[in-house]
Amino acid sequence: MNKKVLFESLEYLDDDLLERSEMKVSRRFSLDFSKLAYVLGAFVIVIVSVNLILVPMGRKGEMGADYMAPESSISKEEKTNDNEYRKADSYMIVNDQNGLVAYVTNEETAVTSDAQKPTVYETVVHEGVEYHISINCSEQQKQQAQEMAEMIIREYIQGNRLQTGITEYHY
Amino acid sequence: MRDEDIVELYWQRNEQAITETSSKYEKYCYTISYNILGNVEDCNECVNDTWLSTWNSIPPNRPYSLKMYVAKIVRNLSFNRYESMTAKKRNNGQMPLVLDELQECIASDSNVEGEVMARELGRSINSFIRSLPETEGNVFIRRYFYGEAVKDIARRYGLKANNVAVMLTRCRARLKDYLKEEGYM
Numbered sequence: 001m002n003k004k005v006l007f008e009s010l011e012y013l014d015d016d017l018l019e020r021s022e023m024k025v026s027r028r029f030s031l032d033f034s035k036l037a038y039v040l041g042a043f044v045i046v047i048v049s050v051n052l053i054l055v056p057m058g059r060k061g062e063m064g065a066d067y068m069a070p071e072s073s074i075s076k077e078e079k080t081n082d083n084e085y086r087k088a089d090s091y092m093i094v095n096d097q098n099g100l101v102a103y104v105t106n107e108e109t110a111v112t113s114d115a116q117k118p119t120v121y122e123t124v125v126h127e128g129v130e131y132h133i134s135i136n137c138s139e140q141q142k143q144q145a146q147e148m149a150e151m152i153i154r155e156y157i158q159g160n161r162l163q164t165g166i167t168e169y170h171y
Numbered sequence: 172m173r174d175e176d177i178v179e180l181y182w183q184r185n186e187q188a189i190t191e192t193s194s195k196y197e198k199y200c201y202t203i204s205y206n207i208l209g210n211v212e213d214c215n216e217c218v219n220d221t222w223l224s225t226w227n228s229i230p231p232n233r234p235y236s237l238k239m240y241v242a243k244i245v246r247n248l249s250f251n252r253y254e255s256m257t258a259k260k261r262n263n264g265q266m267p268l269v270l271d272e273l274q275e276c277i278a279s280d281s282n283v284e285g286e287v288m289a290r291e292l293g294r295s296i297n298s299f300i301r302s303l304p305e306t307e308g309n310v311f312i313r314r315y316f317y318g319e320a321v322k323d324i325a326r327r328y329g330l331k332a333n334n335v336a337v338m339l340t341r342c343r344a345r346l347k348d349y350l351k352e353e354g355y356m
Binding site for chain 2: 003004005006007008009010011012013014015017018019020021023024
């Protein structure tokens with residue numbers, strides 16, 4: 001046998017083997033594709049697990065009560081959200097007589113102050129809600145501002161005259 | 172047009188068959204021929220001869236795959252031309268390298284040759300290739316059937332040229348052992 005016979009003998013290779021070798025493969029593409037397939041597979045498994053196991057358990061089984069619990073607690077929180085929103089309310093009360101402006105808020109961080117001016121600051125708790133009052137004024141107006149703060153506590157807060165939402169009051 | 176339809180045209184002795192084959196497989200046949208001959212002029216002649224050979228051999232043949240059928244014809248014609256070119260010492264293709272590599276697989280003192288031998292050997296090599304992992308089998312075929320350059324095979328299968336070369340070396344060593352077991356050496 002010589003090398004030419006060996007080369008010629010390949011002429012008798014089966015067609016399916018020859019066709020198989022025709023396929024072109026890009027390694028980078030195939031690797032990326034297999035990685036993508038793994039990721040998609042994992043994603044599908046997670047989705048299927050949640051839909052087939054956890055959700056039906058939550059709807060039907062006794063164990064489902066545990067699963068449903070967070071959902072019901074969320075709705076409770078939603079129900080109490082009215083209070084949460086009310087706590088975050090802010091009000092602006094303007095004294096038209098002397099031009100003083102008082103800011104009233106249920107949120108301590110929302111208290112305004114002016115570094116250039118003295119600030120009269122009062123805090124009061126009414127019906128379980130903490131109110132913060134701040135009034136920027138001049139040195140001469142400090143007394144008036146203090147009186148204004150006391151009036152706001154008495155008339156507006158304890159007198160329940162503050163409405164929900166950011167509201168401006170003039171008097 | 173589908174291969175089966177083209178073959179049917181050959182059977183009807185409709186010359187449109189040649190036009191269809193040529194338009195579908197000319198580039199493919201040219202590549203095979205060029206791998207062996209490395210010469211444009213000779214390639215063109217071999218490819219044209221391929222259409223004539225196909226016309227003359229269908230019928231009686233009814234190939235399962237027309238593509239592989241013309242591939243074998245153009246390879247055969249190109250190899251014959253290669254031999255005549257070697258006598259005239261003009262060749263730029265992959266053939267000298269391919270044949271030198273195949274020399275490793277065979278015994279130098281064997282005298283049995285001829286078409287019958289090639290046919291039997293072909294059957295054995297079929298079994299050998301089927302025993303290889305798919306990629307290695309494909310690489311072997313691209314190199315020794317199609318005569319493709321190592322770098323082209325590497326590109327085709329997304330491998331490094333060095334990996335392909337190592338793969339081919341191992342394949343040749345295994346083929347040598349296999350042919351010994353089969354009694355060819």
